[in-house]
Amino acid sequence: MNHALELSDLKKSYGKAEIIRGVDLKIDKGERHAIIGPNGAGKSTLFNLITRRMAPTEGKVHLHGQDLHGFVPFKVNRMGLSRSFQISNIFPRLSVFENVRCALLYSMGFKYSFWTLVDRSKPLTEAADAIIEQINLTSRRDLPAGVLSYAEQRALEIGLTIAGGADVVMLDEPTAGMSNTETDYIVDLIRKVTIGKTLVMVEHDMGVVFGLADRISVLVYGQIVATGTPEEVRANPKVQEAYLGTAITAEH
Amino acid sequence: MDLILVNLIDGLVTGLLLFMLSAGLTLIFSMMGVLNFAHASFYMLGAYFGYQISQYMGFWMALLFAPIIVGIFGAGVERYGLRRVHQHGHVAELIFTFGLALLIEEAVQFFWGKSQVPFMVPEALDFALFSISGNAIPAYKVFMIFIAIGIFAGLLYVLTKTRIGMIIQAALSFPRTVEALGHNVPLIFMCVFGVGTALAAVAGVIAGPVLGTFPGMAFVLGSIVFVTIVIGGLGSLWGALFASLLIGWMTTFAASYNVGLADILTAIGISKPADMANSPWRDFWQITLSQIGPILPYLLMVLTLIFRPHGLFRKGGL
Amino acid sequence: MTGTTHSFSRPFGISLRTVMPWLVATIVLLLLPFVFSANSTITVMNQMAITIIFALAYNMLLGQGGMLSFGHAVFMGIGGVFAVHVMSYVEVSGAPLPLPLLPIFGGLAGLILACIIGSFSTRQAGTVFAMISLGVGELIAACSLIFVAFFGGETGVSADRTYGLPVFGVEFLRQSEVYYLIAGWLLLSVLLMYLYTRTPMGRMANAVRDNPERAEFLGYSARWVRFYSFIFSGFFAGIAGGLFALNYEIMTTENMSLVQSGKILLITFLGGMGFFVGPIIGAIVFTLLTTVLSRYTELGALYIGTIFVLTVMYCPRGLAGLLMMHEPAYRLGKLRLLITPYLKLVIPVTVAVLGSAAVFEMLFHVRHAPPGDHKMGLYGITFDSHSPVAWGVVIIVTLAAIAVTRALVPQINDAWHDANTVEGGAK
Numbered sequence A: 001m002n003h004a005l006e007l008s009d010l011k012k013s014y015g016k017a018e019i020i021r022g023v024d025l026k027i028d029k030g031e032r033h034a035i036i037g038p039n040g041a042g043k044s045t046l047f048n049l050i051t052r053r054m055a056p057t058e059g060k061v062h063l064h065g066q067d068l069h070g071f072v073p074f075k076v077n078r079m080g081l082s083r084s085f086q087i088s089n090i091f092p093r094l095s096v097f098e099n100v101r102c103a104l105l106y107s108m109g110f111k112y113s114f115w116t117l118v119d120r121s122k123p124l125t126e127a128a129d130a131i132i133e134q135i136n137l138t139s140r141r142d143l144p145a146g147v148l149s150y151a152e153q154r155a156l157e158i159g160l161t162i163a164g165g166a167d168v169v170m171l172d173e174p175t176a177g178m179s180n181t182e183t184d185y186i187v188d189l190i191r192k193v194t195i196g197k198t199l200v201m202v203e204h205d206m207g208v209v210f211g212l213a214d215r216i217s218v219l220v221y222g223q224i225v226a227t228g229t230p231e232e233v234r235a236n237p238k239v240q241e242a243y244l245g246t247a248i249t250a251e252h
Numbered sequence B: 001m002d003l004i005l006v007n008l009i010d011g012l013v014t015g016l017l018l019f020m021l022s023a024g025l026t027l028i029f030s031m032m033g034v035l036n037f038a039h040a041s042f043y044m045l046g047a048y049f050g051y052q053i054s055q056y057m058g059f060w061m062a063l064l065f066a067p068i069i070v071g072i073f074g075a076g077v078e079r080y081g082l083r084r085v086h087q088h089g090h091v092a093e094l095i096f097t098f099g100l101a102l103l104i105e106e107a108v109q110f111f112w113g114k115s116q117v118p119f120m121v122p123e124a125l126d127f128a129l130f131s132i133s134g135n136a137i138p139a140y141k142v143f144m145i146f147i148a149i150g151i152f153a154g155l156l157y158v159l160t161k162t163r164i165g166m167i168i169q170a171a172l173s174f175p176r177t178v179e180a181l182g183h184n185v186p187l188i189f190m191c192v193f194g195v196g197t198a199l200a201a202v203a204g205v206i207a208g209p210v211l212g213t214f215p216g217m218a219f220v221l222g223s224i225v226f227v228t229i230v231i232g233g234l235g236s237l238w239g240a241l242f243a244s245l246l247i248g249w250m251t252t253f254a255a256s257y258n259v260g261l262a263d264i265l266t267a268i269g270i271s272k273p274a275d276m277a278n279s280p281w282r283d284f285w286q287i288t289l290s291q292i293g294p295i296l297p298y299l300l301m302v303l304t305l306i307f308r309p310h311g312l313f314r315k316g317g318l
Numbered sequence C: 001m002t003g004t005t006h007s008f009s010r011p012f013g014i015s016l017r018t019v020m021p022w023l024v025a026t027i028v029l030l031l032l033p034f035v036f037s038a039n040s041t042i043t044v045m046n047q048m049a050i051t052i053i054f055a056l057a058y059n060m061l062l063g064q065g066g067m068l069s070f071g072h073a074v075f076m077g078i079g080g081v082f083a084v085h086v087m088s089y090v091e092v093s094g095a096p097l098p099l100p101l102l103p104i105f106g107g108l109a110g111l112i113l114a115c116i117i118g119s120f121s122t123r124q125a126g127t128v129f130a131m132i133s134l135g136v137g138e139l140i141a142a143c144s145l146i147f148v149a150f151f152g153g154e155t156g157v158s159a160d161r162t163y164g165l166p167v168f169g170v171e172f173l174r175q176s177e178v179y180y181l182i183a184g185w186l187l188l189s190v191l192l193m194y195l196y197t198r199t200p201m202g203r204m205a206n207a208v209r210d211n212p213e214r215a216e217f218l219g220y221s222a223r224w225v226r227f228y229s230f231i232f233s234g235f236f237a238g239i240a241g242g243l244f245a246l247n248y249e250i251m252t253t254e255n256m257s258l259v260q261s262g263k264i265l266l267i268t269f270l271g272g273m274g275f276f277v278g279p280i281i282g283a284i285v286f287t288l289l290t291t292v293l294s295r296y297t298e299l300g301a302l303y304i305g306t307i308f309v310l311t312v313m314y315c316p317r318g319l320a321g322l323l324m325m326h327e328p329a330y331r332l333g334k335l336r337l338l339i340t341p342y343l344k345l346v347i348p349v350t351v352a353v354l355g356s357a358a359v360f361e362m363l364f365h366v367r368h369a370p371p372g373d374h375k376m377g378l379y380g381i382t383f384d385s386h387s388p389v390a391w392g393v394v395i396i397v398t399l400a401a402i403a404v405t406r407a408l409v410p411q412i413n414d415a416w417h418d419a420n421t422v423e424g425g426a427k
Helices: A043-050 A073-078 A096-105 A122-134 A150-163 A180-193 A206-212 A230-235 A237-242 A246-251 B002-032 B039-057 B059-086 B090-112 B139-161 B163-173 B175-180 B185-211 B217-232 B237-256 B261-268 B282-286 B289-307 C016-035 C039-061 C073-093 C099-121 C126-146 C175-197 C200-210 C212-216 C222-248 C258-271 C278-296 C300-314 C318-324 C327-332 C335-368 C388-420
Strands: A005-014 A017-027 A032-036 A058-063 A081-083 A168-172 A198-202 A215-220 A223-228 B128-132 B135-138 C375-378 C381-384
Touching (some): A005 A043, A017 A043, A017 A223, A032 A043, A032 A206, A043 A198, A073 A081, A073 C212, A081 A150, A096 A122, A096 A150, A122 A150, A122 A180, A150 A168, A150 A180, A180 A206, A198 A206, A206 A230, A215 A230, A215 A237, A223 A237, A230 A237, B002 B128, B002 B135, B002 B139, B002 B163, B002 B217, B039 B217, B059 C300, B090 B217, B090 C258, B090 C300, B128 B139, B135 B139, B139 B185, B163 B185, B175 B185, B217 B289, B289 C126, C016 C039, C016 C175, C039 C222, C039 C258, C073 C126, C073 C222, C073 C258, C099 C222, C200 C222, C212 C222, C258 C278, C258 C300, C278 C300, C278 C318, C300 C335, C327 C388
Parallel strands (some): A032 A198, A032 A215, A081 A168, A168 A198
Antiparallel strands (some): A005 A017, A005 A058, B128 B135, C375 C381
8 A cells, every 4th residue: 555655764964964864654645644853853854855855865755656756846746745834935925815826826737828817717716715715814815925924924824835735735833933822723724724635744832743643753863763643652751751751741 | 389478477467357356256245145246347446546546646656545445435335325225135236236337337437538548557667577589578467467466365364364354254154143243244244345346446456557447447347257256156265266367368368369160160071161252151160269269258157057056166056 | 706707897807997008008109109290209109119028028037037137138139130131031032021020030039049048047046047147148249240141240230121011001111100010019019928927827937036945836847937937038029129120120239238138127127127017117218318318418328327226225116116105095095195295396306306417517517528618508508617606506506405305305204194094184
């Protein structure tokens, strides 16, 4: 059976500095998987390796059984994998509506056409409005994305990530820098939009992780020290050691 | 053999002159991310101010004061112009320096007129130092070489052996960190810009008498300087030196050898068309090396950018 | 969004409101030669139209694509040179080519050249792209002097446009006939370029400009998006070149030079590169300025350079940006609050500008006029440029005008605040 995402002995070094030291991971279709770990463990680097923002020094990444060797980001995206960024990566000068519309263009078959007018396509407009409705930004529809509040930008970021209909969604610290209410709102949103999809998430907020994830992997110094359900991971002594025993117990 | 020696010296002079311009430019770019289109304009200002001062106080005073005046002006441009435009992004900065170059050229014409001004080699150096089989090598050219080498040595010393040099080198890569450590980075920027433009002015004062002091002199040299720093790698002083010398020798040698494409084509076995006047290929038969000499640097730059976008000396992206 | 697509006010789903600007433009273009009928004015209008097309083509790269090119004049140049050769061919062989179709050849030449150059230059944006464009531009411009057979060397290439197949009896001997041909192409080109911005490629060009990495993660290769922008920009620049060849019947190496590339950068930036109409405004204003200035002063280039630098420093969104700043006030319906303050500004600002210009003119005259020649004419008055009275008057008047302008600034600020806030101005 093909896993949605499979990492085999993935390694990444910069000269002598080994960031990722051999990661093996299998994620099933429809699974919600969180990757946690102390700062500097290499979580963002792992993300970048999977999404081909950078190439691994060794090892392989398989998406739906397809080896991603030599792929560039836009090819990976066309295969059904989409990601969000830790620092909001939207199009600040375009309106919220146009942001979402751009995210829909390729998947709705427009590709590189210069002979159709986007304004005249009802399906496109309706699909964009539907997503804006989902992320609750209808009141901000025509504002330039750059003037949105931080939480709204993060919501837009998620909207852009899922708009293309990707079935593997990767979110890089979606609740970073948010207050409790904002966090709850984003978690609800994530739950809503990832129904039936595979979700891979990097997170620091343990409350979010334990509430949302089916399985968790713990990344410490470029290696996965534990993988399993939230309960298994919580009880794992190696994990407790990595967090000095304080982080996990303090959240609850 | 002798022709080669003469060309070597001439190429060295051109290359070192180019280096004086590109050194400042590449430092300014790597520190502030600004490609200063007006850099050659400061070179021109140096020549003109040098001329004006030499009218009243002689060449040596001009060599001393013109760069200082231009350097102060350059620092002022950074402080009141560039800093203001910086917030609007890189494109705006580029366009600003571009407009500045235009303005300076017009201003120079405004004050000194459109034709060349008689900026002369000082009498003390106006003799032939030695000659190589009939070609006289003026003492002035040797003087130019020594000044340029002296400046390079001085720059290298300041940047690598002094404390301020260390700070500048650090600010070249991580201005924010340096600022967080308590150094006045805006002041450093202003000074680097001022010194860079002063350097260009020195080149102007020295080159003015030899290459001619006229309003188009900035334009003539301007794009070549860019080519030089791109080939050498933006931010690398050694790269600027290497590329400057390369281009200096390349253009000098190309100009003096009249090898034609015709010779090469005949050698491969392609015969000349009988009716030269009307053949559409006649240009290929008439191209000589001296004709394409001036465009060789551009060709080299485009090739460098395609195959090694970071230049010949630098690691990492542009 | 919902409702029928066909209704009385929206046939084919296009409303009158969207079509209005185009209708007005067409009518204006049709009537202009009747209002300004002198041949020299028509020539200026032709030049304006050609510049507008070129500037809009350039803005496809700069404003919409975020790509700064220093060598764009080569596309216009190649387009023009190719068009000239086509015209010569028609003259020699008698081929039945109606002149109105000529710009297409220019466009094709521009397109092909852009495909060749774009294949390697669009790999990266930013500084690398700018430098490659500079290098390639200089290379081609230099080639135009070397390859005399195609480019004509120093004297350029020329042809006669009247040999084309007459269209309804019109042989394009008169400037006004050429005007209508150019105006027709102007409308068509502007329409096409505008529609391009509303296509998926046009939208993605904006996206790639703002955030190329994000665009990649939406399934688009930033490189290909840039390539498309590049080749279409080259196409329309080639059309502008074809029209230029048609109008002036000669193309020289000057048309491909760095100077021309710099000029179009200036024009586009001055007009405002962030708005579609920006380059149009820039082209019109610039052409007017250069024409007027060259007639009255030798210092035209100096003034334009100054305006340019000042625009970059204080008004980086250009003239279009300046106009668009009034949009919030317009939406609130409060625009009329600004009329009186602006009117009050007109006289002091005009006097200040004219006075400063006078200072420059007098300085220039003092410095460069032949010795003994002290008379100069300015604004219709002849006077002695060395006379301290003249200097005194000019300086005092200028300083006074500047002082008055500064005094008015708080009033402008208040009016601006009133016009832009909901409660302001309610008296």
